[in-house]
């Protein structure tokens with residue numbers, strides 16, 4: 025990939041990272057504010073734990089995305105950016121424009137999605 029293209033994707037990734045980091049920080053501040061507000065209001069407990077659950081789910085998704093963004097930034101540093109981590113073909117730039125933190129090409133991704141369901145079943149049976 026050309027240097028100027030790399031720079032372009034690098035700045036996209038840095039923006040995404042800043043966005044996620046900002047959201048997480050904001051969420052934490054909100055949580056603190058809420059707790060102070062509701063300190064004496066025990067009747068609100070159920071609603072509050074629902075809020076917390078929702079927030080927890082969101083943070084996990086954001087966390088995963090953040091990890092992907094960081095991996096992609098490392099790849100830019102190592103000049104490995106833009107190739108599929110599985111089959112090592114170049115990921116189309118059109119795909120990277122939409123998802124600059126994509127680790128795999130669409131073919132590998134759909135293969136993994138297909139493969140992952142039977143594996144999951146085997147795992148579940150073993151656990152039983």
Ligand SMILES: [Zn+2]
Nearest residue numbers: 108111129132
């Ligand atoms: Zn691939």
